[in-house]
Amino acid sequence: MHEKNSNDQVLIDGSRLIIESLARAGADAFIGYPITPANLLYLYGSQRMEMMLPAPDEITTVQWMAGLSATGKLPVTATSFPGFALMTESVNMAYMMELPMVIVLVQRLGPATGTATCGAQGDLLLLNGVLSGGHPIPVLGTSSFEDCWSLSARALEIAVKQRTPVILLTSKEEVMTQKSFDISRLETISKVERKWYDKDCCDYKPYKPTGLVPDFLPVTQAEHQVRLTASTHDQDGILQHSSPEALANTRRLEEKIRTTMKEDYLFYHLDHQEGAEKLVTAYGISAAAAREAVRKMRREGKKVSLFIPKTLLPLPPAYGEILSGYRRVVIAEENMNNQLGSLLFGQKMPENIRFVGNLGKMIAPEEIEKEVMS
Amino acid sequence: MTGSMIKSQNLPYCKGCGHDLIARSSTEALERLGYNPLDVIAVTDIGCHGIIDKCLNTHTVHGLHGRSVALGAGISFGTGNQDQKIVVFVGDGGTTIGLQHIMEAARLNLNVTVVVHNNMLYGMTGGQSSGLTPRGFCTTTSFKGNPFTGYDICKLAHTAGARYVSRIMGVGNITEAMMKAFDQEGFSLVEVMEICPSYGVKLNPRRKLKEIVKESGREVGEWTNDLPPFTNQQEDKTANLLDKTPVIATSFKHQLQKPYSLIISGSAGEGVQLAANIFAKAAMSAGLHATQKGSYPVTVGVGFSTAEINVSPEEVLFHGISIPDVALITSSDGLQHNRLRIERMQHGKLFIDSSLTPPKTGAEVIRRDFRSVGARNAAIHAILYLCRQTGILDESSVYHIIQEEGKADKLPVDKIKKAMES
Ligand SMILES: Cc1ncc(C[n+]2csc(CCOP(=O)(O)OP(=O)(O)O)c2C)c(N)n1
Ligand code: SF4
Ligand SMILES: [Mg+2]
Numbered sequence: 001m002h003e004k005n006s007n008d009q010v011l012i013d014g015s016r017l018i019i020e021s022l023a024r025a026g027a028d029a030f031i032g033y034p035i036t037p038a039n040l041l042y043l044y045g046s047q048r049m050e051m052m053l054p055a056p057d058e059i060t061t062v063q064w065m066a067g068l069s070a071t072g073k074l075p076v077t078a079t080s081f082p083g084f085a086l087m088t089e090s091v092n093m094a095y096m097m098e099l100p101m102v103i104v105l106v107q108r109l110g111p112a113t114g115t116a117t118c119g120a121q122g123d124l125l126l127l128n129g130v131l132s133g134g135h136p137i138p139v140l141g142t143s144s145f146e147d148c149w150s151l152s153a154r155a156l157e158i159a160v161k162q163r164t165p166v167i168l169l170t171s172k173e174e175v176m177t178q179k180s181f182d183i184s185r186l187e188t189i190s191k192v193e194r195k196w197y198d199k200d201c202c203d204y205k206p207y208k209p210t211g212l213v214p215d216f217l218p219v220t221q222a223e224h225q226v227r228l229t230a231s232t233h234d235q236d237g238i239l240q241h242s243s244p245e246a247l248a249n250t251r252r253l254e255e256k257i258r259t260t261m262k263e264d265y266l267f268y269h270l271d272h273q274e275g276a277e278k279l280v281t282a283y284g285i286s287a288a289a290a291r292e293a294v295r296k297m298r299r300e301g302k303k304v305s306l307f308i309p310k311t312l313l314p315l316p317p318a319y320g321e322i323l324s325g326y327r328r329v330v331i332a333e334e335n336m337n338n339q340l341g342s343l344l345f346g347q348k349m350p351e352n353i354r355f356v357g358n359l360g361k362m363i364a365p366e367e368i369e370k371e372v373m374s
Numbered sequence: 375m376t377g378s379m380i381k382s383q384n385l386p387y388c389k390g391c392g393h394d395l396i397a398r399s400s401t402e403a404l405e406r407l408g409y410n411p412l413d414v415i416a417v418t419d420i421g422c423h424g425i426i427d428k429c430l431n432t433h434t435v436h437g438l439h440g441r442s443v444a445l446g447a448g449i450s451f452g453t454g455n456q457d458q459k460i461v462v463f464v465g466d467g468g469t470t471i472g473l474q475h476i477m478e479a480a481r482l483n484l485n486v487t488v489v490v491h492n493n494m495l496y497g498m499t500g501g502q503s504s505g506l507t508p509r510g511f512c513t514t515t516s517f518k519g520n521p522f523t524g525y526d527i528c529k530l531a532h533t534a535g536a537r538y539v540s541r542i543m544g545v546g547n548i549t550e551a552m553m554k555a556f557d558q559e560g561f562s563l564v565e566v567m568e569i570c571p572s573y574g575v576k577l578n579p580r581r582k583l584k585e586i587v588k589e590s591g592r593e594v595g596e597w598t599n600d601l602p603p604f605t606n607q608q609e610d611k612t613a614n615l616l617d618k619t620p621v622i623a624t625s626f627k628h629q630l631q632k633p634y635s636l637i638i639s640g641s642a643g644e645g646v647q648l649a650a651n652i653f654a655k656a657a658m659s660a661g662l663h664a665t666q667k668g669s670y671p672v673t674v675g676v677g678f679s680t681a682e683i684n685v686s687p688e689e690v691l692f693h694g695i696s697i698p699d700v701a702l703i704t705s706s707d708g709l710q711h712n713r714l715r716i717e718r719m720q721h722g723k724l725f726i727d728s729s730l731t732p733p734k735t736g737a738e739v740i741r742r743d744f745r746s747v748g749a750r751n752a753a754i755h756a757i758l759y760l761c762r763q764t765g766i767l768d769e770s771s772v773y774h775i776i777q778e779e780g781k782a783d784k785l786p787v788d789k790i791k792k793a794m795e796s
Contacts, residue, residue, distance in 0.1 A: 009658050010619040011651070011666065020615040029451075036672075047612045053451060056478050060444045063437070063475070067448015070435060093438050116672060177693055178651070178666040180658050183616055219433040220453055222412035227427070229436040238428045239436070292692035362694040 008184040014148040014175040015040035015078075017186075018104060018168065021152035022076050023048045024189040026160070027102065029075040031055050031064045033083060036116040037172035038106040041078035049076070058083040062090035062101075069099035070228055072196075072218035074156060078104035081123060082113060091165050092131055093230040095253065098207075098214060100159035100166075102152075107171040107284075109360060118360055119172035121284050121334040127167055128313055128343060133250070136257045136314035138162070140267065141169040143287035143308050145181050148174070151267065151310060153189045158265055160192045162256060163213050169312060171285045171334070173362060199223045207249055208235040212256040258314055267310035270322060276303040278372050279326035283309045283340065286332040286363050293365035297372065304372055315343050323353075330371045332356040332363050379404055379411050382429045390575075392544040392568025393423045393491055396463075396552075400489060401430070403552035404459065414459045417446040419468035422498045422570075423491040426463060440464075440472030443479050443488055450484045454606060459556065462488045467496040469527055470505030476527070476563070480534035483560035484604045489552075490527055490563065493570040494586075501573030508590030512577040524590065528565050532597040536561045540596040543584060544568035554596075560603030567592070620778070626660040626771040633686035634766065635698045637715070639708030640753055642670060642679045645785075646704070649753035650681030652781065656771040657685040665693040678711035685766075698722065701737070702760060704744050704752040706730055723764070725756055747786070747793045755790055762794065769794075 019030075019041055030045030030052045032038075046052040051073070055061040058079060065075035079087065084105055094101060105127075109118040127139050138158050140151045152168055159166040197204055197215035204224035207214050214235075219226045227237025232246045240246035271294070282290035287308045294306045305326065309319055323329050323344065329352060331341045338355040345353065356363055356371050379401035387393045404414055414432035418424040420439035427434035437445045446462040453460070469476060469490055479486055494511050496502045501514035506527060510519040532539045537560035542551045544566040555564035569575055569583045578586070587594070612618065636653070640646045647668045654664040665684045671677040682698070684690045696715070699722040703709050709716075709726070713733050716724055720736035728741045742759060744752040754772075761769045776782055 008621045009624075010616070010621055011655055011658065011664065012616075012619045016615050016619065023615075044615055046609065048615050050608075050611070051451070051606065052608060056474060059441065060447075060475060060478065063441045063444030064448035064451060066437070067435075067445050067450070068452040070449055071452025073452050089438055090441065093441075097435075097437070117669065173667070173693070176667070178654065179690065179693065180622075180654070180662075180664045183619075183621075218452075219415050219435065219449060220458065222410065225412060225431065225433060227434045227436075229427070229434070230438060231436060237434070239425065288692045289694070295691065362692075364694055364696065365692050 006184045007182050009180050009182055011178050012145070012181050012183070013040060013178050014142065014145060014170065016044055017145055017148035018152045018175065019044040019048050021149045021189055022102060022156055024191070025153035025156040026191045027074045027076045027156055029053070029068050029073050030077065031061050031068070031075055032077045032079070033058050033061055035080045035083045037108055037119070037176050038078040038080050038104065040175060041104055041106070045076065045078065058086035059090055062087045062094060065101045066090065066094045066097065066099050069094070069101050070218065071220050074100060074160065076102045076104070078106060080106050080108045081110050088130055091137070094165045095131055095135065095137060096230040097228045098163040099228070100163055102155045102159050102166050102168060104168045104170065106175055107169065115360070117172070119285055119334065119362065121171060121286065121339070123169065124312060124339040124343070127169065135254050136261070137167060138164060138257060138261055138265070139167045139169050139313035141283045141310055141312045142174055143283055143310060145179065146185070147310060149186050154265065154267070157192045160194055161213070162260055163216060164257065169284065173285045197224070205235045206237045207233060209252060212252060212259065261311060261314055262316050262318070265311055266316050266318060269308040269310065271306040273298065273303050273305050276305040277327040278303070279305045279307055279323065279329045280332065280368055280372060281307045281309070281323065281329055281340070282332040283312060286334055289363045289365045289368055290332055293368040293372070296365060297369055309340070320344055328352050328354065328372070330354045330356060330368060332368050334358050334363055377411060377431065379414065379431055380429055381431055385429055386425050387422060388572050390571040391422070392493060392566070392570070393426070395544055395548065396423070396489060396491055396566050396568070397426050397429070399549045399552045400461065402549050403556055404461070406549070407553055407557055409459055413457065414461060415449055417442045417449065417460065417462045419462070419464040420498070421465035421467050421496070423463055423465050440468045441475065442468060443472055443486070444475035446486045447475065447479045447484050450486050450604070451606070460486045461556070462486060464488060464490055465497070466490065466492040466494060466504045466506035470525070473505070473525070476531060477534045480531045480536035480561045480563070482604050483535060483537055483601055485559065486561055487556050487558065488563040490565040491568065492565050493568045493574060495570060495573055497570045497573065501570065501577070508586060510589065511586060514573060514577065517577065526592060528563070528597060531563045532599065535599055535601050536563055537601060537603060538562035538596070538598050541565045541567065541592060541594050543587065543594060545583065560601070622655055622658040624659060624661040625774065626768045628660040628662055628767065629765065630662060630685065630687055633684060633690065635695045636683045636700045636702070637680060637695065637698045637712060638683070638702040638753055638756065639678060639680040639712050640704035641707040641749070642675050642677055644679065644705060644749050644752060646679040646681055646753045648781070649757050650683055652754065652772060652775050652779065653757045653767070654683055654685070655775045655779065656767050659771050659775060660767055662687060663690050665690045667693060678707040680708065680711055700725070700760065702753070702756040703727060703730065704756055705749070725760060727752065747790050751785060751790055754785055755793060758790065758794055
């Protein structure tokens, strides 16, 4: 790693940081089907990952990833909504089978094909309901180059430790724009430690949890039988209609993600200014504008706080608490419908929650400032 | 673990179901080939045939309808050796919905054997016609007989490149035929023809399986391709992606007091993004922060090419530019794409190629024949001219980056220098 006190300025994009970080954390396969604006991730993935396989479509992508994951590999892909839509059923499968993998979802303007080369933040609500049954899937959102670096490794760690697919949510402008950046600021990333079931131990039950997560064994060993299934199943991995043991397993999947995400993987940045009654809240690409707006307002002597959520789903209960400490909250998100706000407050948006949205272009700092000051 | 591949003698199918024979024969074939149960990874699809997994002593992977071949493919990439046997059990339904996966596995000749349980209908969901249902065969969705031709999966897999394909009748002793299919390097597929007693037999009374198969034009047989089995071949890899982004040392000075935004726009293929990249890096070599964003139409080779650049003495948090401080326009494509923004400029500067008519704008207009050095060099010419006119960057920092980045052979530096003096 670079010396901490050096200043290693490079011109770099977020895609490069994401892939390098995932690789250092232990990702060893990149599977994908090209799609703008995720193509740089695909390119870097193919250059960096030990194994790169070009899948013929996005359903195949996640199926191949699941197969690799069952053998003990840690696969990664990158896509945008049209590809992610195809992946949905297979992501559900990997979740049910408890197979680790990371999907980088680069948001672009929808619906449907929309505009491939235009950024957006339109997929949070989709992710919130992407698993049948309303099960939560871990979603981390990048809001800076530091996040592209640190959160990517965290995403892989969650995937491994919780045995689950994890979504790293980003957007076009974050992964395609080049910016000067001091790479000596990057934290050291070490390989995620994987603990497999002790093969010499007693009988192995593929879905018997230790704590909330079952121990992993790959299908490549011949000591213990491994059963993986996407059907409702008991601890042996045998299909059950709705036996108590099988339903307990399905419940555990929900609990596993909810508990660990709010306890061990709660990532956010709260920059509270003493005496501030107003809070700017933004994640992803809009966090850049929020940072700029807050920097400017503070220079002008205005008191304002900044909140950048990074653990996006399952939505941490802590966020409601944070927001409740302010007289006015401005949420900035590049869509028309305040997806983060609606996750927090549902249909009944409190009076003091203001929304700044945009479609087809990034929210500008001035738009946020205007809403804060109005 | 050694011993029997199959756990139970009572398999979970309706009486007389052809799936029963396939399950018994497959497991017996694998045993006779010398595999131990845990040498085998059985991937099962969704359908009546797929519920076999609970009866197997092998590793079992039970996924989605139609996706089993892709899932098995993924496992084969991961096992990377021939010691383990990957067997995929799929129906004619799964073959229909997941046809692409079979074609792909055959094309790549993955080390997988696919057993197609072709009972000519979707058994589990009530006996509807599938893509493999033969013309004239009666199902619960075509009582008068299927009006369409069914896929010949053997022909398709063979054409896709499968090393070994066979079609057999699912009656009598099929163990040896199964052994042959399993004992292949590369992709193999065996299509077992059967009839589902619950729907097929009822709806096609007095018709014999053999006769149905024959009338559908499907032959029993084997087809091979002399193509290599899959090996994992990878391009050369990079050990560290960060090594590919050179650190830019501060070797120049700047006088910039506040953020400065710039757009350069011209036509695709005219070096706009390269010039922007050089400018951004030159700014960095003067200790400034920089951002560079490119935009172009979906087809990269035609139309406009625009680069948006911010340079600033402090970190650029937000890189969006609505109305720039300076616009450099080198072609009419570039002008078209940015006309609105230029019209909205109330101050700042517009550098525009002299062949173009400047739009109404509040910016100071500076016209120059940027294209005199050739269309491909117009953008870098404009950048250098901007530096000379405004002093935003030291011209030599631009030349320095051209050298450092090894772009000197791409850009005719001497020619550009000469043009700068004219
Ligand atoms: C994506 C999806 N679509 C539809 C289904 C419903 N479905 C379950 S089994 C099946 C058909 C099974 O037919 P086949 O593969 O021929 O197996 P068989 O039951 O005849 O053995 C269908 C359509 C599903 N599970 N998943
Ligand atoms: S419905 Fe048909 S295919 Fe399914 S088990 Fe019964 S006989 Fe076999
Ligand atoms: Mg069938």
